[in-house]
Amino acid sequence: xxxxxxxxxxxxxxxxLTPVQEAVTQPELQDADxxxxxxxxxxxxVGFGLAxxxxxLGENGKLGPxxxxxxxxxxxxxxxxxxxxxxxxxxxxxxGARVASCVGGMxxxxxxxxxxxxxxxxxxxxxxxxxxxxxxxxxxxGLRAVVLDEADEMxxxxxxEDLEFMLGEAPQDRRTLLFSAxxxxxxxTLARQYQRDAVRVTTVSEKGQHADIAYQALRVAPxxxxxxxxxxxxxxxxxxxxxxxNTRAAVNRLAARFGNRxxxxxxxxxxxxxxxxxxxxxxxxxxxARVCVAxxxxxxxxxxxxxxxxxxxxxxxxxxxxxxxxxRTGRAGRKGISALIVPPxxxxxxxxxxxxxxxxxxWIGAPGAEEILRRDEERLLNDPTWSQDITDGEGEFxxxxxxxxxxxxxxxAYLRLYRSKHSAPEELSSPDARGPATERAPFGPxxxxxLSVGRDDRAEPRWLLPLLCRAGGLxxxxxxxxxxxxxxxxxxxxxxxxPNFEAALGEGGTLEDGVSARKxxxxxxxxxSRGAPRPDGPKRDKPxxxxxxxxxxxxxxxxSDAPAxxxxxxxxxxxxxxxxxxxxxxxxxxxxxxxxxxxxxQTQRPAESKKPAYVDKSEKPFNKGKPTGxxxxxxxxxxxxxxxxxxxxxxxxxxxxxxxxxxxxxxxTSAASDTSRRFKPPRGAGxxxxxxxxxxxxxxxxxxxxxxxxxxxxxS
Numbered sequence: 001x002x003x004x005x006x007x008x009x010x011x012x013x014x015x016x017l018t019p020v021q022e023a024v025t026q027p028e029l030q031d032a033d034x035x036x037x038x039x040x041x042x043x044x045x046v047g048f049g050l051a052x053x054x055x056x057l058g059e060n061g062k063l064g065p066x067x068x069x070x071x072x073x074x075x076x077x078x079x080x081x082x083x084x085x086x087x088x089x090x091x092x093x094x095x096g097a098r099v100a101s102c103v104g105g106m107x108x109x110x111x112x113x114x115x116x117x118x119x120x121x122x123x124x125x126x127x128x129x130x131x132x133x134x135x136x137x138x139x140x141x142g143l144r145a146v147v148l149d150e151a152d153e154m155x156x157x158x159x160x161e162d163l164e165f166m167l168g169e170a171p172q173d174r175r176t177l178l179f180s181a182x183x184x185x186x187x188x189t190l191a192r193q194y195q196r197d198a199v200r201v202t203t204v205s206e207k208g209q210h211a212d213i214a215y216q217a218l219r220v221a222p223x224x225x226x227x228x229x230x231x232x233x234x235x236x237x238x239x240x241x242x243x244x245x246n247t248r249a250a251v252n253r254l255a256a257r258f259g260n261r262x263x264x265x266x267x268x269x270x271x272x273x274x275x276x277x278x279x280x281x282x283x284x285x286x287x288x289a290r291v292c293v294a295x296x297x298x299x300x301x302x303x304x305x306x307x308x309x310x311x312x313x314x315x316x317x318x319x320x321x322x323x324x325x326x327x328r329t330g331r332a333g334r335k336g337i338s339a340l341i342v343p344p345x346x347x348x349x350x351x352x353x354x355x356x357x358x359x360x361x362x363w364i365g366a367p368g369a370e371e372i373l374r375r376d377e378e379r380l381l382n383d384p385t386w387s388q389d390i391t392d393g394e395g396e397f398x399x400x401x402x403x404x405x406x407x408x409x410x411x412x413a414y415l416r417l418y419r420s421k422h423s424a425p426e427e428l429s430s431p432d433a434r435g436p437a438t439e440r441a442p443f444g445p446x447x448x449x450x451l452s453v454g455r456d457d458r459a460e461p462r463w464l465l466p467l468l469c470r471a472g473g474l475x476x477x478x479x480x481x482x483x484x485x486x487x488x489x490x491x492x493x494x495x496x497x498x499p500n501f502e503a504a505l506g507e508g509g510t511l512e513d514g515v516s517a518r519k520x521x522x523x524x525x526x527x528x529s530r531g532a533p534r535p536d537g538p539k540r541d542k543p544x545x546x547x548x549x550x551x552x553x554x555x556x557x558x559x560s561d562a563p564a565x566x567x568x569x570x571x572x573x574x575x576x577x578x579x580x581x582x583x584x585x586x587x588x589x590x591x592x593x594x595x596x597x598x599x600x601x602q603t604q605r606p607a608e609s610k611k612p613a614y615v616d617k618s619e620k621p622f623n624k625g626k627p628t629g630x631x632x633x634x635x636x637x638x639x640x641x642x643x644x645x646x647x648x649x650x651x652x653x654x655x656x657x658x659x660x661x662x663x664x665x666x667x668x669t670s671a672a673s674d675t676s677r678r679f680k681p682p683r684g685a686g687x688x689x690x691x692x693x694x695x696x697x698x699x700x701x702x703x704x705x706x707x708x709x710x711x712x713x714x715x716s
Contacts, residue, residue: 021050046087050091070144070145102128127159149179150181218339
């Protein structure tokens, strides 16, 4: 091993290497591409840091000035990328390496300036690394090694295209190392495409998967899922615990419930910003929070110190999810517990999940209140504080307590203070406990009634029962059998409820909505025994299928069967266009128009013989004069089609009836021959010809020109 790396391990307290670290540092694998399968938390980060050391460092174990990156480490999440950065910084500190991180959610301009100054190792997430490559801020020409950490997770998150893009941009002679907890077919395909004669390295067998993790499957009642999680957290009292849920809504609900019960809790979900995620993880590391509620995607790759307990509030969807969740604990040789909350409906699914993962779980019940209190007493008695030396101040105060209270009272008060700092345990019901089956008492003496609705009226018990209770003054216990027939329905009532029911009936035995009831003697005949086929229900409108079936042969068609074409009728000949104006006729030849009763009396001018007579529109040439009336509007805005013989609509704008017609007045025809009464002169009598019309009466003078002087107001 290179001396600078071995010195860093010694300062860090490493006495021996983990199995995966020993496997990847074998001399025969120094220049080979590796496909490493190892469980989460087995020291893979330090392992691939040691594996690429021989490729990056020279014989003296030092690195030259930073320029283009020599190694590229790709991680699925920001937290894992930061974790890898921290591990490689202390591992390569004596070698003089500069490690840069490029992750989503951080300032891209700062990352670009860091890359311009030079870096030996670059650690990042797939999306951000691809952005830097496309923007030419990350130089890939000098790469000697590419490491994909948690490759299976990156494929699950949909980063396949980004990974293929980066591997395609890297030099062909680089080393490629793939580290994955599992090796599904997609990982094997990726290795065949982008690795050269990769060596498969497996450090654990399927039976030894997560040997440091104790799996527990807790049977709980359907309604006690969240309460069981609270009891599990109280029973183990772990320094750090993580609770997994499948959705963000479940994460928020559980976090609120735990916070109300006194737990110091933080959340990790996809809706949090990078600053919020960093704050939550830091709270778990420094002890300000002890419970983290997270989703699978948000918690992938995180490494929390002293994480002793993992609780699956909801079962994961696949084996990989179970292994990745459980792999948050039992890391670096430490022991951990993975507890699955299993309601009765999920027992079979949990068994299949555990069997597929190759792990054996202990099926137990969730801890109850008495077990938790006994566990609290054990922790209190075994507390190392009892064996510590008593200071002078503590001794003086203890003497005062003994003078005031008895030793038993002091111990009881201390126990109460200890329990007040912890959440009270929840009371749980047995997961297999079922309520006693209630046997229905015999119905007793009864009376049958016939209702006037049946299947033809689409009668159903689900609306007949509320009708009887509402309109008949009955309770559902007083109603027995309801037998719906074709035209009527038979209902069985208790004998005691018959008087109230008959009193509630209206005239003719009517209930409501036209439903009437009549009393019948004895049990009715249903026309069949129990178990006989049910009569046909009410007829419903069904789609018609009048066309021929697809299986039927199509009728043959020939030209002789086609109908003869119909010849259109000849159009009438157009009238010849006559541009000449007709000869004027005398006024006596014009028939007087009918006077409309709703017009006011008008003075009719006599016809003059010098002017041509009125020419009808049909006789007027098409190229003479302007068309009368308003131009046509938009298409379709004319009068709608009206069948022949239909009544005429009112012609007013509001389509309201006109009322009785006004009587026609007798018109004075003598005025027609008097030309002096045909118009009123515009000027007053006696005015000179050509004079201006007389003005109206004198008015007040207006304001002065300019418009600045306000008008005068008349004095009151």
